Amino acid sequence: MSLYHPLNEQEAIAIAKSLPGFFDAHAELACREIGDGNLNLVFHITDPESGTSLIMKQALPYAKVVGESWPLSLDRARIESEALRKQEELAPGLVPKVYHYDGDLALTIMEDLSDHVIMRRGLMDGSRYPEFAAHISTFLANTLFYTSDLGLNQQEKKRLSGRFINPDLCKITEDLIFDDPYTESSNNNYEASIADCAAALREDNALHLEVARLRAKFLTQGQALLHGDLHTGSVFVTPGSTKAIDPEFAYFGPMGYDIGAVIANLLLNYAGHEHWSADERERAAHRAYLLDTVTSVWTLFESKFRALWDAHCVDRLFRQTRGYQDAYMQDLLRDTAGYAGCKMVRRIVGLAHVADIDAIPDATARERAQRMALRIGTDLIKNGRQVGTIGQVLQAVQEGV
Template identity: 45%
Template structure:
């Protein structure tokens, strides 16, 4: 099949994915290729194509014109594939070691062809099994320090930055976050899902007007503060991890937003692990990851700040202001993520896979109470140690 014939969008099959890989000369014409669909995400297809002869393999990720998890009744823009390929390429240019290489992308077909990371494991799955990832938090802190700093006004010429803001305008995927993270869990919405045993806690949240006012402020910040290019969906399911390697995938939600958002999502997903781990050393391991993430983010961001050419970055107190603001936002966004993953549409395996019902409900109540406290108290939680104190 010639590439020209493939130019109009159609969803790939095992056979057409192999033909495409050959047409693009990603393999030798004589190689015997196998292909399987391995996507376990909610939205897209992921094909893995491998050659038995050379051992070489690639990944083709394709967006569908709807969300895979719901079906054709939930249409979703194919433009997310363009955003994902561009974000991967830009993030790799800023944090090469921590992002997969993109070999090819095609807006019409809504595909991104990239490095196969099957030798690593999705961090959420590994953490649930008790795998130890010594460099996970250091790597994510570094990823965030570099990608957030170098896409912000603190680093870029204003024309370049506004060019990126335009390029990464992502209204449909942002709307998913606006609804599922910031609105639906706090109202009696049809998308919510929670067990009967949480009913009372959930009704209390819906009636909690001071809490809702603080969530409104956080949502406002997400809607209006175009500070840096966010990953936009940085949970532990968007991270491949190994003993010595970390790679961040799946930035289809990328857009310009407040710096604390990615940090908050990642930390909340670590907190689910801290909550379900009862043995002290195993819990400790996660607490260290939480601490390291913030510390490495802060030191990486600060080092880059010192090299900035912007006149105001030389003014005493400005860096401290930006970091303090980002920290309070992080704690607030973290609170929203804790709540929405417990009672909203998209849950986490960390909590839902706990078989003992009494424990599961208890862990979920802990997450709801902690989420609420973080949202309300975010300006009084002054350091990562203050947060850790709430988790012990």
């Protein structure tokens, strides 16, 4: 018989107290369920006396999105906890620490990051995170390099990939990102005002050809252990700290998918800032900051990844063949551009949107932002395989404005 059941707050407190060496035995713990109830229960447990706190995240056996509900494997809790531990090992300090994982309850107990804010929220408020590009590029370079055939013993990599076979969560991505936006689907969700754009997405065969290539890579190319859902809603920040959270979509896939997710979400905020800053100079400054950040994310990632390659590549042929690293980085940039485009498009016409754009109260400004995001996104998808530099990627943005 399965021991699994959704916890209530009293049970969560009892589990927290049983965690060795954490809370005082006599502490009066406070517990608040702070999840959105769609996929997981999230308990925030604190000892007001000592200030000690933790997060308990329990997977629910279903997903609810916009009223729909479908079953979802509890195994994703194991995948998330193992991904977090691997990421902490490879990129220390850039993910929440895992204190305990309970497979029966699909429960992960981890570091409380309440002093951080969700980056998407921060960007919408016009905040800047000067350390973000440095941090996220380290996270990307370290986790991608050291779980790939470049940085990990190639037989160990194969065994590790077996622990991250993630059919349920991959299916969400395959449907919502690499299929629905390009066809009539009941999952799609867009405003009537941009029905012409949605129709154009459905009819553009040249676009579909590129999406098909990117979909095929997502389905088959086990390059490295991805976070798998690295948007700005999955990043906790303070001015000096960055933490990538919620890697339940982790699986072995194409590296460009993770890098593209970061860039896409910076660009979605760019498109949304049509509205968020009324002051034109302030808006221009924020947008310049976002483009600088996109450039820095790639540039820093590339230099760190190349440095790891030069110092620690485990593969003789890849290490010694002149020009192979350059060709590899170019392919990676192209994948990054294409995936960034896919991630932008789905946030405008697909099931799940982003607040950067959806929360714009003025309908005209919102529509302008949506159209801009779609222009940039489709341009990145269609021209991704031609770009050679991050500057050319940003050109797609300028042209889409």
